[in-house]
Amino acid sequence: MTAQSFSRLPGFRDFPPEDLAFRAHIFEAWRTVARRYGFQEYDGPPLEALDLYVEKSGEEIVGQLYAFTDKGDREVALRPEMTPSLARILAERSRALPKPIRWFSIPQLFRYERQQRGRLREHFQWNVDIVGEEGVAADAEVLAVAIDGLRELGLGPEDFRARVSDRRLLSAILSSTGVEPAGMDDAFAAIDKIEREPRERVRARLAGAGVGESDADAVLTLFQDGGAEAAREAFGGREAVDSELARLEEYVAILGAMGLGAFVEVDLAIVRGLAYYTGIVFELFDRLGSLRAICGGGRYDRLLERVGGEALPAVGFGMGDVVLGELLRERGRAPGHARGVDDYLVVIGEAQRSVMLRVAHALRSSGRSVLYSLKDQSVRKQFKAAESEGAARVLVLGPDEAARGVLVARDMGTGLEEEIAITALEAG
RNA sequence: GUGGGCGUAGCUCAGCCGGUUAGAGCGCCUGACUGUGGCUCAGGAGGUCGGGGGUUCGAGUCCCCUCGCUCACCCCA
Structure with missing residues (x-):
C-alpha cells in the first residue's frame, strides 16, 4: 500500500514533457486566436468563496464542487468554472474600463465527480468573454473566436460544428404555448433532454411545465430537428417569436459574412445547463458525435449585477482541453513531440573540458541551447548522447583542434x- | 451515486486443467568501442503478478472484500 499512497489522485493528470508539449500546443493556439481578436489575458485565484457559486452556477455544478472549510472557518471551493470569478473581478473595476471589455483566460478548473472519458476532476478551460455589449454582433464575435480556436489547431467544418440557439426565442415559443414564467425552467430542462429521453417522457415533462396539448407535438417536432425555418413555420406570426427569430437569424448571418457559415447550424434543442444564461447559447460538437461537447457558451446579461457589480451585459464561452485533446488525437492533429538542442559539445580528453565549458557558455549566452556530457565519456558515448538528445549539431574538441x-x-x-574557429563561436 | 469489463516489468502483452526459480518484444543501463551518432552482438537492472483475506499439499491462475483504470447510466466545465 505504500507505493499506492503516492499515486496520482483519481481524475488528475501528470504532464510529462510529451504531454505538456501537447497542452502547450493547444494553449498557444488559444492565445494566438484570442489576441488576434483583441482580447487581453487575465487570471484569478483557483480558490474562491463557496457562495460565489451557490445559486449562481446551477444545481449540477454546486453538487460537484471541490469544497471545504479552511483554517479560518471560511467555506471555500476550488473554482469549477471561471465566469463567476470574472464577474467578481469586473464588479470591482468594470466602471473604470472602456467598453466593451474583451478578456480571456486559461484557468485550471476542478469538479468532484467520477471520472470517465472526457471528464476528469480537473481540466484547463479557455474562457473568452465580451462584457458591456448587448448587441448580437458581440455574440457572433465570441462564437467566431471559438471556431477559429479550433481552426487554428487544424480542425475544419468536416471535424466539428456549432449548434446555436437562443433562450429568449425558446421562452417566446414556449410562453405562446401556455408555459408560465414559473414553469420555464422545467420546460428548458425537458428540451435539454430531448435527445436522451423517449418522446413520450419528454412530452409528459413539457405538459407538466405548462405546454398546451394542442402545441405539444409541434414543440416536440421543432426541437427534435428544428432549425430557424421550422420555427418560423410552426410558430411564426405569434407575437415575440418573430422578433426573437429575426435576431437569431441576424446572428447566423453575421457568422456567414465572416465566412464561418459552414460551421454554424441553428438547433433549438441547445439549452445549456447553467442557470445564468439569458440569450443566445451555443455548443461545439465533433461531427461524428462520438465525443462530448467541445465547447459551450452564451449570453449572461444578469450575472454581473447578481454578484454586486455594474449591470453589464456579457457573452462568453468555455472550451476544455480534455475533449479537445481527444478530438485532436483522434484526427491525427496532435503534433509530434520535437525534442532537441542546437549544439552538443564533445570533448576528446578531459584536458579540453575547460575550453569546452567556455565555448558552451558563450553559445548559451548567444541564445543557443547547448548540452555536453557531465562526466568523462568515450567519444562514441558522447555522440550517442547527442543523438538521443536530438542535437542538430555536434561540436568536437580534441587535442588537435584545441592546439x-x-x-x-x-x-x-x-x-x-x-x-570553425573557436573565436568565431565565442563572438556569437 | 448505479451497473458491466479490465488490473502480470517503464510501455505493449504472453503465461495451458491450480504445479518447480513468472516470460517475450520495445525501452533503459553496461560492455565490445576514448577521434564520431543511427546498425549489430553480448550482458545487466527492473516484478510483494494492484492490495488484503480465504480455499488448497501448492494460487499470477479459484472464491470474497477492497483500491485503481475503463465503458455506460445519472449529469455535464
Missing part, C-alpha cells in the same frame, strides 16, 4: 563536417 584554436562541427542531419 589550432578550432572545433569540428558536424551536422547531425547530413553528417557533413567543417572546422
Whole structure:
C-alpha cells in the first residue's frame, strides 16, 4: 500500500514533457486566436468563496464542487468554472474600463465527480468573454473566436460544428404555448433532454411545465430537428417569436459574412445547463458525435449585477482541453513531440573540458541551447548522447583542434563536417 | 451515486486443467568501442503478478472484500 499512497489522485493528470508539449500546443493556439481578436489575458485565484457559486452556477455544478472549510472557518471551493470569478473581478473595476471589455483566460478548473472519458476532476478551460455589449454582433464575435480556436489547431467544418440557439426565442415559443414564467425552467430542462429521453417522457415533462396539448407535438417536432425555418413555420406570426427569430437569424448571418457559415447550424434543442444564461447559447460538437461537447457558451446579461457589480451585459464561452485533446488525437492533429538542442559539445580528453565549458557558455549566452556530457565519456558515448538528445549539431574538441584554436562541427542531419574557429563561436 | 469489463516489468502483452526459480518484444543501463551518432552482438537492472483475506499439499491462475483504470447510466466545465 505504500507505493499506492503516492499515486496520482483519481481524475488528475501528470504532464510529462510529451504531454505538456501537447497542452502547450493547444494553449498557444488559444492565445494566438484570442489576441488576434483583441482580447487581453487575465487570471484569478483557483480558490474562491463557496457562495460565489451557490445559486449562481446551477444545481449540477454546486453538487460537484471541490469544497471545504479552511483554517479560518471560511467555506471555500476550488473554482469549477471561471465566469463567476470574472464577474467578481469586473464588479470591482468594470466602471473604470472602456467598453466593451474583451478578456480571456486559461484557468485550471476542478469538479468532484467520477471520472470517465472526457471528464476528469480537473481540466484547463479557455474562457473568452465580451462584457458591456448587448448587441448580437458581440455574440457572433465570441462564437467566431471559438471556431477559429479550433481552426487554428487544424480542425475544419468536416471535424466539428456549432449548434446555436437562443433562450429568449425558446421562452417566446414556449410562453405562446401556455408555459408560465414559473414553469420555464422545467420546460428548458425537458428540451435539454430531448435527445436522451423517449418522446413520450419528454412530452409528459413539457405538459407538466405548462405546454398546451394542442402545441405539444409541434414543440416536440421543432426541437427534435428544428432549425430557424421550422420555427418560423410552426410558430411564426405569434407575437415575440418573430422578433426573437429575426435576431437569431441576424446572428447566423453575421457568422456567414465572416465566412464561418459552414460551421454554424441553428438547433433549438441547445439549452445549456447553467442557470445564468439569458440569450443566445451555443455548443461545439465533433461531427461524428462520438465525443462530448467541445465547447459551450452564451449570453449572461444578469450575472454581473447578481454578484454586486455594474449591470453589464456579457457573452462568453468555455472550451476544455480534455475533449479537445481527444478530438485532436483522434484526427491525427496532435503534433509530434520535437525534442532537441542546437549544439552538443564533445570533448576528446578531459584536458579540453575547460575550453569546452567556455565555448558552451558563450553559445548559451548567444541564445543557443547547448548540452555536453557531465562526466568523462568515450567519444562514441558522447555522440550517442547527442543523438538521443536530438542535437542538430555536434561540436568536437580534441587535442588537435584545441592546439589550432578550432572545433569540428558536424551536422547531425547530413553528417557533413567543417572546422570553425573557436573565436568565431565565442563572438556569437 | 448505479451497473458491466479490465488490473502480470517503464510501455505493449504472453503465461495451458491450480504445479518447480513468472516470460517475450520495445525501452533503459553496461560492455565490445576514448577521434564520431543511427546498425549489430553480448550482458545487466527492473516484478510483494494492484492490495488484503480465504480455499488448497501448492494460487499470477479459484472464491470474497477492497483500491485503481475503463465503458455506460445519472449529469455535464
